[in-house]
Amino acid sequence: MSKFKVVHYINQFFGQIGSEDMADFPAEKRQGPVGPGIAFQQAFGDKAEITATIISGDSWFNENLETAKALVLEMVREEKPDLFVAGPAFNAGRYGVACGTIADAVQTELGIPAVTGMYEENPGADMFREKVYTIATGDNAAGMRKVVPLMAKLGLKLMTGEAIGASIEDGYLPNGIRKNFFDKERGAARAVNMLMKKLADKPFVTEYPMPSFDRVEPQPAIKDITKAQIAIVTSGGIVPKGNPDRIESSSATKYGAYNIEGVDDLTAETYETAHGGYDPVYANEDADRVVPVDVLRQYEKDGKIGKLHNWFYSTVGNGTSVANSKRFAVDIAEKLVSQGVDAVILTST
Numbered sequence: 211m212s213k214f215k216v217v218h219y220i221n222q223f224f225g226q227i228g229s230e231d232m233a234d235f236p237a238e239k240r241q242g243p244v245g246p247g248i249a250f251q252q253a254f255g256d257k258a259e260i261t262a263t264i265i266s267g268d269s270w271f272n273e274n275l276e277t278a279k280a281l282v283l284e285m286v287r288e289e290k291p292d293l294f295v296a297g298p299a300f301n302a303g304r305y306g307v308a309c310g311t312i313a314d315a316v317q318t319e320l321g322i323p324a325v326t327g328m329y330e331e332n333p334g335a336d337m338f339r340e341k342v343y344t345i346a347t348g349d350n351a352a353g354m355r356k357v358v359p360l361m362a363k364l365g366l367k368l369m370t371g372e373a374i375g376a377s378i379e380d381g382y383l384p385n386g387i388r389k390n391f392f393d394k395e396r397g398a399a400r401a402v403n404m405l406m407k408k409l410a411d412k413p414f415v416t417e418y419p420m421p422s423f424d425r426v427e428p429q430p431a432i433k434d435i436t437k438a439q440i441a442i443v444t445s446g447g448i449v450p451k452g453n454p455d456r457i458e459s460s461s462a463t464k465y466g467a468y469n470i471e472g473v474d475d476l477t478a479e480t481y482e483t484a485h486g487g488y489d490p491v492y493a494n495e496d497a498d499r500v501v502p503v504d505v506l507r508q509y510e511k512d513g514k515i516g517k518l519h520n521w522f523y524s525t526v527g528n529g530t531s532v533a534n535s536k537r538f539a540v541d542i543a544e545k546l547v548s549q550g551v552d553a554v555i556l557t558s559t
Contacts, residue, residue: 214258214292214369218247219282219312221305225265230489233304235267237278239285246354250295253362258369262289268304269489275311282312287320292369296342298327298357299334301349301461301529303487306334313342323368327357330383331532339383343368346383349461349529384419438552441519443542445527446493446500446559447485448476457526459486465525465538467545470518474507487528488559500557519551527558 222232224245243251244263251260264285271278286294294316296309306328313324327345328335335344343364347357360381367374376391377384393400400417407414432438449457455466470476476497483493483500498504506518523542527535546554 213256215289216250216254216258216260216293216295216365217286217289217291218243218250218260218263219294219296219309220245220247220263220265221302221308222265222267225263227265227267230486233267233269233489235265236270237264237266237281237285239264246298246358249354249358250362253359254366257366258293261291266308268302268308271308272304279312279315283315283319286316286322291322293365294322294324295361295365296324296326298345298347298354298361299332300327300347300351300353301329301332303333303528306332307337308334310334310338310342310344314338317342325361325365325368327361328383335383340385343374343385344383345381349531432553435515435553436513437516439517439519439550440506440515441546441551441554442501442503442506442522442557443554444501444522444524444557445530446524446557447483447526447528448481448493448497448501448524449484451480451482453482453484457484457524459484459526460529462526462530463534465523465542467521467523469521470503471520473503475504476501485526485528485559487526500559502555502557506555516552519549521549
């Protein structure tokens with residue numbers, strides 16, 4: 211019996227092309243497995259083989275979405291595979307969106323089953339988990355050895371037509387599809403067991419997690435912005451030269467507060483970005499592109515705003531957990547309120 215054919219999609223980093231400096235790398239097809247594809251090949255064993263690997267830069271794919279999708283689809287069509295594997299992308303946002311986009315397109319336009327892998331907080335997971343089987347991963351590539359066998363196992367099920375189990379059985383993120391099955395214990399017993407664990411402050415897993423809608427009521431508009439004190443907060447990673455607080459380039463655990471009293475311009479000699487999720491060249495050339503001190507100083511002089519706050523707050527949004535982000539927000543908000551700030555300009559990348 212001949213092996214199943216698999217096409218693998220990865221980004222420039224896992225394709226061993228380069229890091230963020232090669233994020234504009236256009237899609238290229240290579241024969242056989244590359245990078246993590248070797249681990250997939252081992253996981254497939256003698257049942258399937260990766261006949262081709264498609265490598266694309268994260269920025270190139272997302273900035274040229276329709277062109278990129280059409281080109282990659284044509285590359286996949288040429289191979290006539292039985293399965294398309296994308297990633298895993300872990301918590302890399304642009305990579306995750308690219309994996310989800312092309313996996314969904316391969317399924318809908320070519321009729322080829324697809325599987326990908328992402329961290330639950332990856333924006334690509336939110337966008338595509340209900341369309342593409344997405345194996346749950348950790349937030350970084352340290353979990354590659356654990357996730358590859360799960361993706362390969364699910365991929366083999368898709369190719370052979372074997373029934374897909376519930377998400378908790380096959381390891382994919384819940385996709386809104388409910389499956390009936392008989393449990394060893396009746397519902398009343400399971401409910402009492404969960405209650406006892408909860409009362410004893412022990413970990414337990416609910417069988418029906420409720421959706422969490424994090425809504426923030428908008429504040430009233432500023433009546434007179436010409437008298438308002440405006441602060442800047444950024445997830446774009448702008449820091450004084452040398453990154454004195456050692457803010458991580460990904461999955462940040464801290465933020466920094468930086469005094470800009472008397473500063474009219476963030477120059478290449480004094481500021482840089484610590485962010486590892488976008489091309490730093492333009493931000494390092496002129497950090498005002500992310501933290502617009504120069505423009506707000508001019509507004510201040512022209513009387514368009516009352517005052518630019520003496521401090522700006524900065525962290526890195528790349529892969530940073532929701533829990534840490536909320537913690538930063540509470541800390542920063544308390545400081546801004548105590549300092550009499552009227553409004554915040556929140557910038558990203």
